[in-house]
Amino acid sequence: MATIDVTDNDFQEKVIDSDKPVIVDFWAVWCGPCRQLSPVLDEIGDEYADKVTVAKVNVDDNPGIAAKYGITSIPTVYVFKDGEKVATSVGAKPKHVLESEFADYLN
Template identity: 50%
Template sequence: MSDLQEVDETTFDELVLRADKPVLVEFWAQWCGPCHQILPVLTQIGAERNDQLTVVKLNADENPAISANYRVMALPTLMLFHHGEPIWAVVGARPKAKLLKELDDALLATV
């Protein structure tokens, strides 16, 4: 689906919860139109901000236990993890500028 690294139930703990920097997770599904719409934006942010955070995707249909654990009820859900804890979440696609502003605000709160 993209250049974003995919995480699943076998890699989520290592790549998201134990990561040494913040991780933005896109909970997505193949049938989700807005998930495909926001993917290029997330890919750009992942490339532009790779020194600051990691951006990954998790197929909610294929990993229902993780989705349920974090109460993901709609797609796409974007969730920012820091030190193993979700610190920010939003549902739905949004323009890159708005998403970057929201991410920057969430990341500033971690400093």
């Protein structure tokens, strides 16, 4: 599986300093919509592994990075490119919707 876990300690290295776009899923174990979204993002990570990295940040275990990026609702998905947040999606969405929203980074 191409999906990686990211923490407060390695966010800079794995996301900000990445040489390709990173789709970051801010989630929590207790969040039902997060559990719905997770396999969709895993599929995207596997199918587009040559274009993007899919990373998951557990907001309960990593409150620092969640606070830094103002995460107030989960699941929230950000796309980072060249160290900058370039796209946002909030809520569980079907794969085709995410592929459309993030098309600039998947093609």
